[in-house]
Amino acid sequence: MVRRLATLATCNLNQWSMDFEGNLGRIKESIRQARARGATYRVGPELEVPGYGCEDHFLELDTVTHSWEAVADLLSDPEDLTRGLLVDVGMPVIHRGVMYNCRVFLLDGRVLLIRPKLHLANDGNYRETRYFATWKHRGRVEPHRLPDVVARAVAAREARREAAAAAEEEEDAVAEGEEGGGKGKGKGGRRGGGVGGGGDEQGDVVPAEVPFGDAVLKLRDALLAAETCEELFTPQAPHIDLALAGVEVISNGSGSHHQLRKLDQRLDLIKGATAKAGGVYLYANQRGCDGGRLYFDGCACVAVNGALVAQGGQFGLAEVEVVTATVDLDEVVSYRCSISSLREQASAMVSPALVELDFRLCGGAAAAAAAAAAAAAAAADGPAAAAAARPLYPSRPITPKVLLPEEEIAYGPACWLWDYLRRCGASGFLIPLSGGADSSSVAAIVGAMCQLVVAAVAAGDPRVISDVRRVAGYAPDQLPSDARELAGRLLSCVYMGTVNSSRETRERARLLCEQVGAYHLSLSIDSVVEAVVGLFAAAVTGGRRPAFKAHGGSTAENLALQNIQARLRMVLAFLLAQLLPWARGVPHRGGSGWLLVLGSANVDECLRGYLTKYDCSSADINPIGSISKTDLRSFLQWAATNLGYPVLAEVEAAPPTAELEPLIEGQQPQLDEIDMGMTYAELSLYGRLRKVARAGPVAMYNACAAMWRGRLAPAAIATKVKDFFRFYSINRHKATVLTPSYHMESYSPDDNRYDHRQFLYNVRWPWQFKRIDELAARDAAAAEAVAAEAKAAT
Numbered sequence: 168m169v170r171r172l173a174t175l176a177t178c179n180l181n182q183w184s185m186d187f188e189g190n191l192g193r194i195k196e197s198i199r200q201a202r203a204r205g206a207t208y209r210v211g212p213e214l215e216v217p218g219y220g221c222e223d224h225f226l227e228l229d230t231v232t233h234s235w236e237a238v239a240d241l242l243s244d245p246e247d248l249t250r251g252l253l254v255d256v257g258m259p260v261i262h263r264g265v266m267y268n269c270r271v272f273l274l275d276g277r278v279l280l281i282r283p284k285l286h287l288a289n290d291g292n293y294r295e296t297r298y299f300a301t302w303k304h305r306g307r308v309e310p311h312r313l314p315d316v317v318a319r320a321v322a323a324r325e326a327r328r329e330a331a332a333a334a335e336e337e338e339d340a341v342a343e344g345e346e347g348g349g350k351g352k353g354k355g356g357r358r359g360g361g362v363g364g365g366g367d368e369q370g371d372v373v374p375a376e377v378p379f380g381d382a383v384l385k386l387r388d389a390l391l392a393a394e395t396c397e398e399l400f401t402p403q404a405p406h407i408d409l410a411l412a413g414v415e416v417i418s419n420g421s422g423s424h425h426q427l428r429k430l431d432q433r434l435d436l437i438k439g440a441t442a443k444a445g446g447v448y449l450y451a452n453q454r455g456c457d458g459g460r461l462y463f464d465g466c467a468c469v470a471v472n473g474a475l476v477a478q479g480g481q482f483g484l485a486e487v488e489v490v491t492a493t494v495d496l497d498e499v500v501s502y503r504c505s506i507s508s509l510r511e512q513a514s515a516m517v518s519p520a521l522v523e524l525d526f527r528l529c530g531g532a533a534a535a536a537a538a539a540a541a542a543a544a545a546a547a548d549g550p551a552a553a554a555a556a557r558p559l560y561p562s563r564p565i566t567p568k569v570l571l572p573e574e575e576i577a578y579g580p581a582c583w584l585w586d587y588l589r590r591c592g593a594s595g596f597l598i599p600l601s602g603g604a605d606s607s608s609v610a611a612i613v614g615a616m617c618q619l620v621v622a623a624v625a626a627g628d629p630r631v632i633s634d635v636r637r638v639a640g641y642a643p644d645q646l647p648s649d650a651r652e653l654a655g656r657l658l659s660c661v662y663m664g665t666v667n668s669s670r671e672t673r674e675r676a677r678l679l680c681e682q683v684g685a686y687h688l689s690l691s692i693d694s695v696v697e698a699v700v701g702l703f704a705a706a707v708t709g710g711r712r713p714a715f716k717a718h719g720g721s722t723a724e725n726l727a728l729q730n731i732q733a734r735l736r737m738v739l740a741f742l743l744a745q746l747l748p749w750a751r752g753v754p755h756r757g758g759s760g761w762l763l764v765l766g767s768a769n770v771d772e773c774l775r776g777y778l779t780k781y782d783c784s785s786a787d788i789n790p791i792g793s794i795s796k797t798d799l800r801s802f803l804q805w806a807a808t809n810l811g812y813p814v815l816a817e818v819e820a821a822p823p824t825a826e827l828e829p830l831i832e833g834q835q836p837q838l839d840e841i842d843m844g845m846t847y848a849e850l851s852l853y854g855r856l857r858k859v860a861r862a863g864p865v866a867m868y869n870a871c872a873a874m875w876r877g878r879l880a881p882a883a884i885a886t887k888v889k890d891f892f893r894f895y896s897i898n899r900h901k902a903t904v905l906t907p908s909y910h911m912e913s914y915s916p917d918d919n920r921y922d923h924r925q926f927l928y929n930v931r932w933p934w935q936f937k938r939i940d941e942l943a944a945r946d947a948a949a950a951e952a953v954a955a956e957a958k959a960a961t
């Protein structure tokens with residue numbers, strides 16, 4: 168018996184919002200790779216044509232027009248990339264005056280079906296309902312008129328193919344005499360029975376209209392349908408009805424961002440989708456920084472009947488990564504038939520809207536053509552590729568690869584930084600490096616980036632090679648082979664010490680630069696601080712100088728003297744970023760280049776406001792702005808060994824300090840957790856309760872009281888919660904100017920895109936705090952009553 172075996176392709180693409188040319192190039196490359204592996208279906212990420220993160224650009228009609236232009240280019244591509252390969256791309260489409268987030272199915276130079284998204288993503292960083300509507304006419308298909316640019320492209324391809332066929336016939340006639348030259352010879356013999364596809368050899372008129380709706384593609388040998396990203400996450404996910412309706416292949420083109428420890432959830436959903444109802448599930452995703460704070464973390468994969476059979480990388484520098492699996496569609500039928508309850512539900516299912524298509528996923532003419540293309544590519548590529556083109560066997564289940572959180576912290580931000588650097592025109596990074604945990608983590612992440620770049624160069628990635636040559640200024644015959652050498656070109660760090668700095672932090676900063684390979688400067692900025700304070704005293708107070716608390720000054724003086732050190736560091740950092748390349752004589756595209764200033768405030772200090780507004784926490788971008796101190800500390804431990812920067816273990820072990828107040832007997836008196844009045848562990852808890860668990864002050868008191876019952880008195884818990892809300896609200900204004908950060912943590916307080924709240928509060932919270940006090944009194948009385956009862960019982 169002939170099994171229904173099909174090779175199907177999905178991919179991770181590093182798209183860049185609004186870069187239509189680059190995006191189309193990457194889409195084409197993924198199609199080429201899918202063809203070379205003999206695939207008959209290729210699915211790409213959500214909105215891959217314009218890029219997922221276009222945001223309000225989606226409101227510009229240009230964005231839709233350019234997307235169609237790109238599709239037209241793809242359909243009429245001289246390589247005929249859609250011949251014999253069902254291509255499924257993501258783009259916005261306007262239908263009857265409404266914009267939808269769509270999948271567009273292409274085959275043989277034609278558009279076959281446009282499938283709009285049914286459930287939009289609108290939580291956290293997602294705002295899809297701002298641009299798109301959901302498709303509400305479930306199970307219905309309507310005609311959609313294609314724009315002229317597409318109709319013309321279809322016609323141009325038809326004309327080209329007809330001309331080629333005529334030329335071929337003429338050649339055959341000349342070579343073989345009049346008996347040769349049968350029509351359609353060697354073309355696979357498909358004939359159009361459905362909409363759009365399959366009629367290309369019959370000289371059909373170009374269809375100006377195509378079906379639009381949540382239809383299933385009824386192929387000659389399989390049923391195939393799409394769901395899009397968020398739909399997988401919904402309680403009534405479309406894949407359930409699709410599977411019950413007998414759809415064997417379900418694809419999901421996604422634009423899904425990285426968040427620490429999130430991959431597990433995504434894989435569970437994908438495996439769960441096919442474990443319950445059987446089927447083949449193909450997941451495609453964007454990968455990289457597409458121009459904003461999010462990092463899309465790829466992980467394209469294929470699951471069959473609850474087991475993962477292929478998985479692409481989560482982080483990586485390759486712009487195009489195609490993942491293929493060979494699947495046995497009969498295994499899907501067999502799996503489903505074996506579950507009685509599934510049979511019962513499936514038999515009650517009403518048929519979905521179908522779009523018929525004369526095309527086979529398995530073994531048919533298209534597959535043969537694809538296999539021939541694969542064999543040809545293999546022959547050209549040598550024995551390894553030839554092996555890949557041998558007869559089909561179903562892909563076997565694999566163990567899902569899920570990275571440690573420490574690895575996610577290293578490689579997600581490292582890849583985000585690489586995308587940002589190569590796309591923004593800078594020649595490297597500048598880090599104001601204090602030798603503390605935060606800025607050291609950022610330096611280590613840049614080191615990890617250099618390691619990834621060197622590995623990609625060694626693997627021969629042409630894109631990385633050309634990017635690194637351009638950004639780091641290598642000569643045409645030169646390439647980086649050592650991550651430390653590359654770091655010496657791309658990373659400059661500056662320690663800006665004062666009399667309040669310790670020898671230890673200065674030394675750790677120096678050592679870290681040595682281990683990473685970064686260019687290092689160590690400065691004393693006392694004279695600059697002195698100049699500014701001196702100016703203030705001369706101009707404002709007639710020579711009376713502010714003093715630190717340790718020297719008898721007030722709180723206001725003490726804070727002002729700290730903040731001026733911190734803010735001057737920011738000014739110096741930007742000056743150095745502008746002029747260091749010039750000072751070092753580094754050639755960069757005819758000039759001397761400039762550096763991106765990296766910030767390193769972590770999520771907890773932003774939440775509490777424990778930072779000086781517009782000091783070095785203000786930078787161009789911040790790779791760790793939404794990572795908690797707790798996670799950063801385990802990252803440092805991991806990186807000391809795994810990235811090969813041993814000094815990070817010492818950095819991690821040192822108590823966090825701002826080093827802004829005078830040393831007392833050579834010791835640093837200012838420790839973060841004491842200064843803040845709360846620990847980083849507590850802050851992390853408050854952060855999660857506030858944002859993830861949506862707790863207001865009273866709900867947070869109740870949650871903490873439940874957690875800390877018996878360990879802390881209710882009044883003490885009430886004080887902690889009130890302290891947190893007081894500091895949070897006093898400092899909320901700082902969140903409005905946070906440096907754009909890689910978004911990694913669900914409790915990020917990033918005011919700009921993610922955590923939308925007011926920034927002027929009544930910091931006494933009179934209503935809420937009174938309620939907390941009442942609850943604390945009630946809890947204390949209850950605890951006393953329990954204790955009294957227990958005492959009476961003994």
Ligand SMILES: Nc1ncnc2c1ncn2[C@@H]1O[C@H](COP(=O)(O)OP(=O)(O)OC[C@H]2O[C@@H]([n+]3cccc(C(=O)O)c3)[C@H](O)[C@@H]2O)[C@@H](O)[C@H]1O
Pocket residue numbers: 726729730733772776777778779780781824825827839842897900926927
């Ligand atoms: N509601 C409001 N809306 C808009 N702006 C408001 C505002 N309230 C104050 N402001 C402005 O903000 C200023 C106060 O903020 P800012 O100047 O930052 O000063 P501030 O928050 O008072 O002090 C900075 C704090 O961060 C600590 N620090 C400093 C350096 C490093 C580290 C560390 O991370 O280790 C910590 C330092 O010890 C101190 O506790 C005010 O002078 C005012 O200009």
Ligand SMILES: Nc1ncnc2c1ncn2[C@@H]1O[C@H](COP(=O)(O)OP(=O)(O)OP(=O)(O)O)[C@@H](O)[C@H]1O
Pocket residue numbers: 598599600601602603604605606607661662663664665668736766767768769772777778779782783784823824825826
């Ligand atoms: N002595 C210094 N030299 C260079 N940069 C410094 C110095 N002190 C602070 N900075 C910069 O200012 C930022 C904010 O300073 P802060 O004292 O708040 O450090 P932090 O957020 O605790 O970070 P870290 O753990 O890196 O010290 C630091 O992350 C660092 O980039």
Ligand SMILES: NC(=O)CC[C@H](N)C(=O)O
Pocket residue numbers: 213287288293395396397398400421422423424
């Ligand atoms: N683009 C989307 O639909 C993404 C939404 C989804 N919840 C995710 O984070 O992956």
